[in-house]
Amino acid sequence: MPHTIEEAKSGRAACRTCKEKIEKGVLRFGEEVPNQFAEGPSYQWHHLACAAKKKPAQLEQALGAFAGDVPDRAALEQAIAEHKGKARATTLPYAEKAPTGHSRCMVCEEPIAKGELRVAVEREVDTGSFVSRGAGYLHPACAKEHAEADPDLLEKVRQNSVSLAPADLEAVAAALDGE
Ligand SMILES: [Zn+2]
Numbered sequence: 035m036p037h038t039i040e041e042a043k044s045g046r047a048a049c050r051t052c053k054e055k056i057e058k059g060v061l062r063f064g065e066e067v068p069n070q071f072a073e074g075p076s077y078q079w080h081h082l083a084c085a086a087k088k089k090p091a092q093l094e095q096a097l098g099a100f101a102g103d104v105p106d107r108a109a110l111e112q113a114i115a116e117h118k119g120k121a122r123a124t125t126l127p128y129a130e131k132a133p134t135g136h137s138r139c140m141v142c143e144e145p146i147a148k149g150e151l152r153v154a155v156e157r158e159v160d161t162g163s164f165v166s167r168g169a170g171y172l173h174p175a176c177a178k179e180h181a182e183a184d185p186d187l188l189e190k191v192r193q194n195s196v197s198l199a200p201a202d203l204e205a206v207a208a209a210l211d212g213e
């Protein structure tokens with residue numbers, strides 16, 4: 035079950051963004067979060083307008099799947115577009131357009147051009163005295179071997195790539211899945 039939109043069943047839940055109560059009967063956005071204590075998904079709730087600012091990619095996903103009427107759908111979509119442009123992916127692994135031309139692919143060791151799609155994965159960096167963790171970058175086509183080592187890689191990349199347009203994400207998915 036992915037993220038969801040539903041009418042608030044009670045007035046008790048508070049919005050995770052603005053901390054105000056979400057009134058009973060209004061549409062709210064639920065971000066699915068892992069739940070270690072119970073079966074089934076657990077949700078963190080947001081007002082739709084708050085989610086458009088804080089969780090634009092996740093709200094877009096939920097809006098796309100929501101069949102009901104959303105009173106300010108057009109305004110929400112506009113807010114989503116605006117805030118998605120500013121979003122920076124922070125949870126590894128993710129895909130993005132390289133903001134600079136300074137990174138090098140971990141597999142083929144060729145530089146990744148500015149604006150080119152790249153996949154960021156966690157890697158261990160041996161500094162000589164200790165091993166730290168940081169992001170390593172890959173061409174989508176070069177990331178295939180990581181996809182083989184981690185069967186959920188594409189699923190995680192889809193969740194985490196908050197700054198990518200759907201068409202770019204599909205291009206990354208095709209490269210990861212490709213022969
Ligand atoms: Zn709110």
Ligand SMILES: [Zn+2]
Nearest residue numbers: 139142173176
């Ligand atoms: Zn490469």
